[in-house]
Amino acid sequence: MASSRPGTREGVRHEEGGWIYARNGQTIIRRAPSGGTGEINLRNPPQVSGALLIGDFHTHPGFYSQGYQIGPSERDAIRENQRGVPGLVIVEGMLVAPYGPHRRGSNPENALDPNNPANDITGFPGNTANSRGCP
C-alpha cells in the first residue's frame, strides 16, 4: 500500500536557505549548508565585502496536507526580530511568506545586541540598525 505521506521519512526532505545582501543596487545571495528535515542553521552569515545584510531565507519542504506547518514558525519570527532583518520562508507551491521586521532595522525594540555572544546573533545587525522613520 502506498504511503499517504510520501517523502516524509526523516532525512528525505530538508530545509535550504541562505542570506540576502545589497551592494551598489545589486542583490547578492549566499547559500547556507543544507539543513535538516525541520531546521536549518542560518547563524553567522558570511561577511560579503562592501555589502549590507538585508535578510535571510529558508524553505519549509513539507506539505500542509501531510501535517506540516507551511508558514514561518513562531520561533522563526522571534529569531528574525532578534536578528533585526526580515526573513522569507519559501513554502508549498513556491509561495514566499515574509516574517520578522519589514526591513533591516524596522523593529529595533525587539532586536538584540549583536555584540553579546549570549544573544547568538553574531553577523546580524540586531539593535544596531534602526530604520524607523526612514521613508
Ligand SMILES: [Zn+2]
Ligand atoms: Zn522555519
